[in-house]
Amino acid sequence: MTETTVTMPQLGESVVEGTIGQWLKAVGERVAKYEPLVEVITDKVNTEIPSPVSGVLQAILVKEGATVPVGTPIAVLAADAAEAAAEPQGADKAAGSAPQAAPAGASAPAGWGAPPPAAGAPTANPPAAGAGSEASPAAGAAFAAGDAPLPRGVYSPLVRRLAKEYGIDLRQVRGTGAGGRVTKRDVLAYVAQRGAAAPAAAWPAAAPAPPAGSAEPPPAGTLAATAGPPVSREPGDEVIAPDAIRRAIAQRMVQSKQTVPHAWTMVEVDVTSLVAWREQIKEEFRRREGVDLTYLPFFIKAVVESLKEFPRLNASWQDDGIVVKKRIHIGVAVGLDHGLVVPVIHDADRLSIAGLAQRLADLIGRARAGKLGLDDVQGGTITVNNTGAFGSVASYPIISPPQAAIVTMEAIVRRPVVVGDGIAIRSMMNVCLSFDHRVTDGLYVGRFLQSLRRRLESVGPGTALY
Amino acid sequence: MATKTLLEAIREALAEEMRRDDRVFVLGEDVGKRGGVFRVTQGLIEEFGPHRVLDTPLAESLIVGVAIGAAAYGLLPVAEIQFADFIHPAMDQIINEAAKIRYRSNGRWSCPIVIRAPYGGGVHGALYHSQSVEALFYHVPGLKIVAPATPYDAKGLLKAAIRDPDPVLFFEHKKAYRSIRGEVPDEEYVLPIGKADIKRPGQDLTVITYGYNVHLCLEAAERLAREEGIEAEVIDLRTLLPIDRETIVASAKKTGRVMISHEDTKTGGIGAEIAAIVAEEALFYLDAPIVRVAPPDVHPMPFNPKLEAVFMPSVEQQYAAMRDLARY
DSSP: OEEEEEEOOOOSTTOOEEEEEEESSOTTOEEOTTSEEEEEEOSSOEEEEEOSSSEEEEEEOSOTTOEEETTOEEEEEEEOHHHHHHSOOHHHHHHHHSOSSSOTTOSSOSOSSOOOOSTTOOOOOOOOSSTTOOSOTTTTTTTOTTSOOOOTTOOOHHHHHHHHHHTOOGGGSOOOSGGGOOOHHHHHHHHHHHHHSOGGGGSOSOOOOOOTTOOOOOOOOOGGGTOOSOOOOOTTOOOOOOOHHHHHHHHHHHHHHHHSOEEEEEEEEEOHHHHHHHHHHHHHHHHHHSSOOOSHHHHHHHHHHHHHHOGGGSEEEETTEEEEOSSOOEEEOEEETTEEEOOEETTGGGOOHHHHHHHHHHHHHHHHTTOOOHHHHSOOSEEEEOGGGGTOSOOOOOOOTTOSEEEEEEEEEEEEEEETTEEEEEEEEEEEEEEETTTOOHHHHHHHHHHHHHHHHTOSTTOOOO | OEEEEHHHHHHHHHHHHHHHOTTEEEEETTSSSSOOTTSTTTTHHHHHOTTTEEEOOSOHHHHHHHHHHHHHTTOEEEEEOSSGGGOGGGHHIIIIIGGGHHHHTTTSOOOOOEEEEEEOOSSSOGGGSSOOOHHHHTTOTTOEEEOOOSHHHHHHHHHHHHHOSSOEEEEEETTHHHHOEEEEOSSOOOOOTTOOEEEEOOSSEEEEEOTHHHHHHHHHHHHHHHHHOOOEEEEEOSEEESOOHHHHHHHHHHHSOEEEEOSSOSTTSHHHHHHHHHHHHHGGGOSSOOEEEOOOSSOSOOSSHHHHHHHSOOHHHHHHHHHHHHHO
16 A cells, blocks of 8 residues: 555646645545545636545645645545556655665665755655666666655745846746756746746636726736735724735736736617517526526627627737637626636637527526636636626726737616607617727727627517527 | 876876976885886886885885975975775874975975875775775865876876975876776876866756766766756866865856765765855855765775675766756
8 A cells, every 4th residue: 555645736727826625535534536535726716636546545734724835735645555556656766766785774874866855855665675776776866856846835046046036926937847846947938938928928828807897817926016005004904815816816907907008998889679679588588498588698699790700809919929819719707706707608609699698607607606617717718798787887897818808798778869860768888898909909999899889789579599 | 199098197297207307206015116006107117216216115104204204305205005095004194294294384394295096996996995085184284185087187187296395195096097098198288286177068967076987977978968968067176175166166056956976985075075165155056956976885895796886886877866966
């Protein structure tokens, strides 16, 4: 029976830490290979971690609610014998090649080369007898690269110095050294890429956008990177420590605003016909489909069709050019009590209005229940936000890099409006759009919005739901 | 230019210096009639006569003591200790007399002796014909310690040692005597004591070494470059004391990864001093812990051939250590 250590996995490209949600097994309990062992919460998604081996849960190293960096050991399993062979125990290999020539009985005398100091010292696994080594068992023992890796977050003096000089957060840097260590090479590569590329370089493969005022998942960075001038602290003031989501939102907002030149525009849309039509069919739709028919599916459909006509807004400014995405993945902002999450409707252009309604119900439901998976929040090419749901009639949304645009649907308000030469009461809805001014200009965007408006204004009894 | 073995280069240096300066003479066990047990001094007694090539009794403290005395009289002795393993009886003469004369006389007198000795193993020499003794003298101010790895370095450094006004310990690796060949210029040249030599430049890691290990490390470095694309910088110290701090620290700062390799056992070997220097002067340039690659703390070296092979440094071992350090 061998010990297998389970470490905090990296649940997303830029995710640097995770919180233990709930241990699904107790110490002493048996667990089968791939059976869920623990629930982990990251600022993006919650997920269940399967056990890597069959065996018994020997020790829980991190308790529920605790947040640790990726790579931190969280549990120890006593793997069944059959499993042992399959698991490459780094420590075994190292010890196996350690001084075999040492005088009998001595446990690893100061031998060939020095294993890394203290932290991460090799476990004292007795070398497999002989292990086939003859003349040079010392070969490879000098560093025992198979040693338990140093925990992430342990950085060499050089790496720390470079991080200070370049002002970078080492938690953002992916390590390629032994055990996932961040090396000097990694730091310099990060600096080069940060300097050269668009901010997109450091971001996950497109996570959907932050609508007005709030934003979405990823990298929990240091607060210092987002902080401005200090404010006085007076009695009665409360200092709230931001949680992972808040921190992530803060960092993404700052980064977006600092790197993407936002331009904004708005159009008024007469949705009287849409309102009337929906009123007429919503009961029957609910009965037949089992989900509510809101305005959002109509809005998304109109956005998608207009994007086909004006694809530049479904694009991304990269250092080698404007990447115009063919597939359309609509991020839909969902406000939650503790923050914001933006699930993505992939290939939204392939869905009918009913299909969109179904998909929205599913995503929003799971978002509110905290059950979104990683795939659900990645890959968005443009974002839509129903800011009207909280009464807004105009908002200035913040783009989520690497996307190029974000469009909002404001509140539908009954207003007196000039129609012909008279005045009528119409249902009016503003549509706001923030776009990346590097990718395109006002004329193009204006035309997109006109197209969007026309489609929305023509929704009525003739509109196909399927 | 001609290709010479390490041994031939040393012999040439001796002969040329003896020709150049009448005060230079050689003394030791079997150096005269026998020409030395390794034949280093072969031909010298024929050319220079028995008064400049002395066969001494079997007494190391005498060999060094007589050299010190002769130096006090104005001569330039080159004393041979037949195997470095036998130097221990001469320790008192070396440490308490030779090393202290300049200091004790407030600079008025010096002790211009050279003590040559074959050291190192890998020749089935067992416990008394395989030792490395440089660490035992490292701690003594007033001594210089030289350990060349190539014929070119050996000739130039022995000349420098003979001309040096202070005591110099000159260690020659017996396994390298005949197995290491190299180009040696015909013209006169002298190399500076106290200067290391970068035998192979590189940017991925620094290997600091001396003696026979230089050749092992160079071979490992070539293989590492071919197979893994890792470029190791190999520094041959040449002079162990005083050590070339500048070259070592500059290289450590350049690569951030330092490996020290020697045949002497690990604990208290001079690698410890080098590691301390690097840590003192280049800590914030280090991307990995400093590694010392050296045999275990067992008497050098076992007689049993299999055990000797395990004890003795090898290319494989240097290669593995270098690769692991580069990947750390």
